Amino acid sequence: MSGPILIVGGGPSGLSAAHAAASAGRKVTLVEKEDRLGGAPILSGYAKLVPSHEWAKDAIGAMVTRVEKNPNVTVHLNAQVQEFAGEPGAFVATLKDGTKLDAESAILTTGFTHFDSINKPEWGFGTYPDVVTTTQVEQMISSGRGVRCPSDGRKPDRVAILLCVGSRDRQIGREWCSKICCTVSANLAMEIREELPDSNVYIYYMDIRTFGLMEGEFYWGSQEKYKVKYIKARIAEVTSDGKRLLVKGEDTLVKRPISIPFDMVVHAVGMDPNVDNMTISSVFGVKMNKYGFIDRQNTYTTLCETSRPGVFVAGSATGPETIDDSIAQGSAAAMAAVGFAANAVETAAE
Amino acid sequence: MPIHEKSLIRPEKLIEHEELVIEGVDVSGHWSTFIEGRSVADYNENLQDEIAALPGGEYIHRCWQCGSCTNSCTVNAINADFNPRYWIYLIRTGMEEELLRDKDIIWQCVSCNKCTYACPRDVVPEGVMKATSHWLELKGHTPKSPSTIFDEAFSEQVISRGKIEDGLVLRNFFKRTGQPLNQPWLIAMVGGLIKRFPVFYLMKLGFATVFRPKTKGWNRARDAINEYAEEREAANRKALGLGSKGAK
Ligand SMILES: Cc1cc2nc3c(=O)[nH]c(=O)nc-3n(C[C@H](O)[C@H](O)[C@H](O)COP(=O)(O)OP(=O)(O)OC[C@H]3O[C@@H](n4cnc5c(N)ncnc54)[C@H](O)[C@@H]3O)c2cc1C
Ligand code: SF4
Numbered sequence: 001m002s003g004p005i006l007i008v009g010g011g012p013s014g015l016s017a018a019h020a021a022a023s024a025g026r027k028v029t030l031v032e033k034e035d036r037l038g039g040a041p042i043l044s045g046y047a048k049l050v051p052s053h054e055w056a057k058d059a060i061g062a063m064v065t066r067v068e069k070n071p072n073v074t075v076h077l078n079a080q081v082q083e084f085a086g087e088p089g090a091f092v093a094t095l096k097d098g099t100k101l102d103a104e105s106a107i108l109t110t111g112f113t114h115f116d117s118i119n120k121p122e123w124g125f126g127t128y129p130d131v132v133t134t135t136q137v138e139q140m141i142s143s144g145r146g147v148r149c150p151s152d153g154r155k156p157d158r159v160a161i162l163l164c165v166g167s168r169d170r171q172i173g174r175e176w177c178s179k180i181c182c183t184v185s186a187n188l189a190m191e192i193r194e195e196l197p198d199s200n201v202y203i204y205y206m207d208i209r210t211f212g213l214m215e216g217e218f219y220w221g222s223q224e225k226y227k228v229k230y231i232k233a234r235i236a237e238v239t240s241d242g243k244r245l246l247v248k249g250e251d252t253l254v255k256r257p258i259s260i261p262f263d264m265v266v267h268a269v270g271m272d273p274n275v276d277n278m279t280i281s282s283v284f285g286v287k288m289n290k291y292g293f294i295d296r297q298n299t300y301t302t303l304c305e306t307s308r309p310g311v312f313v314a315g316s317a318t319g320p321e322t323i324d325d326s327i328a329q330g331s332a333a334a335m336a337a338v339g340f341a342a343n344a345v346e347t348a349a350e
Numbered sequence: 351m352p353i354h355e356k357s358l359i360r361p362e363k364l365i366e367h368e369e370l371v372i373e374g375v376d377v378s379g380h381w382s383t384f385i386e387g388r389s390v391a392d393y394n395e396n397l398q399d400e401i402a403a404l405p406g407g408e409y410i411h412r413c414w415q416c417g418s419c420t421n422s423c424t425v426n427a428i429n430a431d432f433n434p435r436y437w438i439y440l441i442r443t444g445m446e447e448e449l450l451r452d453k454d455i456i457w458q459c460v461s462c463n464k465c466t467y468a469c470p471r472d473v474v475p476e477g478v479m480k481a482t483s484h485w486l487e488l489k490g491h492t493p494k495s496p497s498t499i500f501d502e503a504f505s506e507q508v509i510s511r512g513k514i515e516d517g518l519v520l521r522n523f524f525k526r527t528g529q530p531l532n533q534p535w536l537i538a539m540v541g542g543l544i545k546r547f548p549v550f551y552l553m554k555l556g557f558a559t560v561f562r563p564k565t566k567g568w569n570r571a572r573d574a575i576n577e578y579a580e581e582r583e584a585a586n587r588k589a590l591g592l593g594s595k596g597a598k
């Protein structure tokens with residue numbers, strides 16, 4: 001046996017894997033490319049998470065602290081793996097700065113990339129400052145500044161949230177549902193209505209996927225408690241009349257064209273494969289699936305295996321995932337890695 | 351009770367009886383107008399398969415009713431009743447009667463394909479519109495549109511001779527659509543041609559009108575094309591459960 005378990009990516013899934021492996025008494029090396037741990041919820045400044053309503057900086061922050069304080073974990077920030085050689089049980093990872101790290105196995109928890117709304121120009125992002133993304137609204141709330149129109153800082157009277165921006169769209173080669181954006185949007189709609197009780201919030205949807213227990217609290221709650229309105233329409237375009245934004249489309253239920261003024265339009269952006277996946281795939285010698293996420297070998301018996309023995313994967317690196325699922329997969333991957341090492345020891349002893 | 355907002359009710363659903371007594375109550379005449387129910391009583395389960403069997407309709411089953419085709423549509427911008435999304439819904443669920451209510455506008459699609467590039471599911475709504483117009487024609491719900499008649503006059507000549515003679519295409523088109531030949535624009539155009547064209551070309555044109563040109567060794571090509579066209583036509587008709595010979 002030659003060294004610790006290498007974990008690449010310090011988001012919720014990586015933090016969970018690190019904690020689990022370290023708790024099992026194993027040494028862990030955690031490599032993170034940014035200057036902080038925490039992944040998307042911390043790096044992108046999310047506000048209150050679904051379904052817990054806990055602030056991201058508290059909830060994920062606690063996971064970060066727990067890992068940072070663990071003597072079994074060594075963290076490398078601003079670091080990326082450039083080479084990965086050797087055999088299962090005796091890998092050597094070389095970082096960009098030349099540091100060599102021994103690893104008995106590796107877990108990829110490299111996460112996702114937010115969809116860039118520029119790729120759907122008809123919906124006005126990049127053209128009109130008051131067209132924003134869910135990530136930006138999260139930041140407005142988490143920074144304490146509140147929800148304001150970027151153009152002039154006014155409180156928006158009418159807000160439209162467009163669902164499935166960058167998801168479920170063959171025109172841009174994205175055939176997946178990003179899973180969490182319906183619930184996140186319903187939650188943000190409630191937050192906006194709470195902060196600005198005079199505002200009107202509309203959600204334009206094709207389907208609503210507030211799955212499981214989130215249906216009652218977020219979908220029903222947003223309608224029953226916060227009077228958020230849901231309109232079944234995929235918007236044609238967002239333009240401007242010089243003063244306000246104009247949202248155009250077909251209200252499919254009344255079978256009529258709509259052209260409605262708004263102060264702010266929010267894109268519920270989806271979860272893309274990590275832009276680094278091509279590199280990650282070639283450095284670690286693991287296959288990607290047809291969507292560009294890291295491929296899992298098997299869904300049931302060995303949840304977290306990649307195409308390369310000794311290299312595991314967890315969280316949104318494998319496809320759109322929620323934080324709780326990413327955390328669960330992180331522990332599962334740690335378990336798989338710990339078991340993998342134990343098996344190797346047994347085989348060697350025979 | 352008089353009926354307010356009568357305009358909202360489909361006229362065929364308004365029923366008056368000159369003389370009717372129900373359980374001793376006289377319900378005759380205008381003051382006892384009945385409104386017939388509008389519930390859909392059945393689905394035509396074959397409708398989607400029939401449209402899907404015609405060229406262009408292949409992907410209709412993908413549609414999830416988002417409305418992007420309708421809200422991007424060139425014709426919808428002028429006439430809100432032109433609604434590809436809605437028709438796709440009717441076809442997919444098999445509401446044939448509702449679909450037929452719009453039979454006189456469905457063929458108005460201008461094939462601009464704006465819908466095709468907006469559709470998140472790659473349904474190719476333009477193709478579905480084409481297939482639906484074709485279906486309406488084959489089933490005898492709509493007469494052939496002028497553009498279909500023109501296409502036929504054109505392709506018949508290409509198929510039989512490998513070449514076209516414009517004059518004959520036009521003459522056939524006017525004959526079949528019951529229009530006179532002495533259209534003012536046509537007279538002006540021919541006059542213009544005679545004035546401006548070099549004599550050599552005019553002679554060639556005149557020659558072609560009298561001795562219709564034909565591509566050398568065309569007969570085998572003609573037979574193959576005809577065979578293929580007949581095969582397609584037969585397949586289309588079969589998919590729609592129609593007899594082998596059409597109303598051609
Ligand atoms: C707007 C928005 C709001 C959301 N809100 C919620 C919510 O309220 N509740 C919820 O359950 N989920 C929410 N999600 C989903 C949530 O963000 C993900 O489930 C979660 O971030 C996945 O964790 P992860 O560790 O798999 O990936 P990430 O959070 O993406 O973490 C990956 C980490 O790996 C690092 N990394 C990437 N590439 C490399 C590399 N090559 N080398 C080294 N390090 C690398 C990254 O810097 C990052 O730190 C939201 C998503 C969006 C888009
Ligand atoms: S979760 Fe909702 S908004 Fe997100 S991609 Fe799926 S259906 Fe669209």
Ligand code: SF4
Pocket residue numbers: 419422423424425426434458459460461462463464465466475476479
């Ligand atoms: S192709 Fe036909 S249905 Fe499609 S947008 Fe153009 S006119 Fe409308």
Ligand code: SF4
Pocket residue numbers: 412413414415416417418419420434435438468469470471472473474475
């Ligand atoms: S755009 Fe495509 S999926 Fe949407 S309603 Fe039209 S045909 Fe259906």
